[in-house]
Ligand code: APR
């Protein structure tokens with residue numbers, strides 16, 4: 266007989282989406298169980314992007330999980346855009362009055378796990394064969410069910426709702442009957458090779474170098490580590506890129522008349538990620554709600570992925586809060602309609618940044634347009650403010666009337 270338990274919200278996946286949702290629910294007195302297939306060490310060791318929009322920073326503060334970020338995060342006031350051997354400083358704070366934060370996703374996840382532990386509510390790692398069922402109707406009777414297995418045996422959890430926060434390759438979205446959800450998508454003919462290195466950042470903010478051989482990005486993790494990326498062909502194999510080759514290429518693309526040479530050092534971590542854009546819709550089926558990478562992917566240019574996960578669970582936590590406060594399932598039923606417009610704004614922004622900054626296979630006309638776009642973006646405070654507003658993050662959707 267499997268061990269049986271009951272909760273209000275079963276959360277599948279302990280990435281930023283699942284962990285933050287659990288915390289936002291906890292603050293409203295709502296119980297949840299988080300089920301994660303990987304080990305805690307694996308989840309903590311995953312190196313990903315680290316640029317937090319200002320609304321994301323606000324939600325993390327409101328959620329009470331921003332204590333370490335306040336000390337170790339590095340405030341960002343803009344970006345640097347480098348092309349044709351010159352660096353342009355785009356002062357977004359000066360033109361928008363807002364700021365962003367550079368703080369690695371791994372750190373956000375670490376903080377969220379620590380705070381989850383402090384609540385005493387369940388967080389299960391190494392849950393195998395997680396299977397959601399019984400969620401087909403939003404107002405139906407009988408609970409949704411999630412089963413899984415671990416070293417102690419088989420488990421069965423009943424819940425009012427299931428939150429599918431299990432990333433692009435998770436089980437939640439694919440558990441929804443075929444034909445219910447549609448995908449709108451684009452792929453790009455390149456990938457990002459990313460490194461985490463023990464070198465000091467050359468500038469205190471992100472630098473995008475639109476080099477004729479491809480984009481390079483120079484970012485940071487605190488003041489002692491850098492996170493850097495290279496545009497590489499989609500079929501790249503990491504083993505073909507020893508450290509020396511990575512540094513040579515980064516140095517070449519980073520070079521400009523107005524900067525010193527790039528510092529090189531120990532490479533601590535390397536990743537390879539394909540670029541794609543995907544939006545699945547609707548984001549809900551019955552009592553299953555999808556959030557984060559489980560329901561949309563953005564290319565990494567502009568680092569919107571984590572921020573979108575945060576805006577999704579912000580909306581979802583309020584809709585669930587409304588339900589448990591007695592406002593019915595109206596806000597839950599509106600989850601997709603509330604969330605999608607901002608998701609598409611982020612998709613548009615990520616696609617535009619990707620198109621503006623990468624080397625594409627196109628012809629001279631394409632390159633002329635690309636260069637014109639770069640010159641346009643740096644041309645006036647109005648243009649810089651327009652980009653800055655999107656880069657630092659549009660306000661999160663707030664259509665829930667129970668809160669007004
Ligand atoms: N059962 C349980 N957990 C699962 C399963 C499964 N079958 N499949 C995946 N998971 C877990 C993954 O191991 C991962 O820890 O779900 C979690 C999903 O986390 P993320 O991939 O980090 O996705 P999300 O929380 O939506 O955060 C989005 O992560 O991928 C980046 O760029 C993205 O920054 C963005 C952020």
Ligand code: PHB
Nearest residue numbers: 314315484565566567568
């Ligand atoms: C990062 O810091 O990892 C980062 C910064 C800017 C991007 C993408 C990633 O556009």
